[in-house]
Amino acid sequence: MDQSERGPMSQVEDLVAANRILAEHGVIDAYGHVSVRSASDPKRYFLARSIAPELVIQADILEYDLESNPVDPRGMESVRERFIHGEIYKARPDVNSVVHNHSPSVVPFSVTTVPMRPLFHMAAFIGDGVPNFEIRDVQKGTDLLVKTPYLGQALAKTLGRSPAALMRGHGSVTVGETLPRAVGRSVYLEVSARMQLQAMAIAGSGGRITYLDEDEIRASVPVQDYARAWPMWRAKALAAIKTRS
Numbered sequence: 001m002d003q004s005e006r007g008p009m010s011q012v013e014d015l016v017a018a019n020r021i022l023a024e025h026g027v028i029d030a031y032g033h034v035s036v037r038s039a040s041d042p043k044r045y046f047l048a049r050s051i052a053p054e055l056v057i058q059a060d061i062l063e064y065d066l067e068s069n070p071v072d073p074r075g076m077e078s079v080r081e082r083f084i085h086g087e088i089y090k091a092r093p094d095v096n097s098v099v100h101n102h103s104p105s106v107v108p109f110s111v112t113t114v115p116m117r118p119l120f121h122m123a124a125f126i127g128d129g130v131p132n133f134e135i136r137d138v139q140k141g142t143d144l145l146v147k148t149p150y151l152g153q154a155l156a157k158t159l160g161r162s163p164a165a166l167m168r169g170h171g172s173v174t175v176g177e178t179l180p181r182a183v184g185r186s187v188y189l190e191v192s193a194r195m196q197l198q199a200m201a202i203a204g205s206g207g208r209i210t211y212l213d214e215d216e217i218r219a220s221v222p223v224q225d226y227a228r229a230w231p232m233w234r235a236k237a238l239a240a241i242k243t244r245s
């Protein structure tokens with residue numbers, strides 16, 4: 001179903017599920033976050049308050065404008081790195097969902113000169129480029145967090161038209177035209193990072209690794225929307241909430 005056909009309540013339910021899916025796959029720890037652009041107002045987005053993603057319920061979801069001000073904070077604390085979301089939505093009209101994570105297998109690629117490369121069809125989007133955001137080039141002496149509009153704009157600039165960007169010594173950001181695509185890309189970016197480490201270990205120094213070529217990337221990326229995984233992930237996540245409550 002096209003995202004624009006979905007009402008705000010189903011968007012919020014999808015976002016609750018997305019939080020739990022990403023936690024379940026080890027992509028976000030207590031500090032990552034996922035947002036979705038409002039289907040009824042493209043100048044707004046939904047994001048959970050400052051709470052561990054695994055605990056998110058519908059009442060935790062807040063609505064923000066693109067300056068990342070909560071429309072109605074309802075006395076709740078916002079996540080400090082919300083500017084990642086607002087600034088990417090401003091810079092990328094094609095993007096309707098943003099995930100920021102501290103994906104553990106991805107971080108080592110952000111602190112070395114070894115680039116992430118596409119070696120697995122589920123993560124072919126890596127072939128569209130995964131730039132690395134060096135926060136030190138923008139502001140020295142930070143705690144690495146993107147806590148201001150200025151840093152959010154710099155990250156959005158590094159991301160450019162790419163599907164994902166690494167954040168040196170911190171994590172990464174993935175985006176998509178839909179929430180399932182941004183979530184799926186986050187899950188498979190982590191999987192692909194692990195696979196690349198394994199392939200490099202097996203190949204050894206000087207060993208050859210066969211990566212996807214340009215034609216394979218072009219053939220794979222447009223169709224890879226994670227549409228088969230999403231309903232299963234979503235159903236499991238929402239069932240787990242019902243079991244606990």
Ligand SMILES: [Zn+2]
Nearest residue numbers: 081100170171
């Ligand atoms: Zn972070």
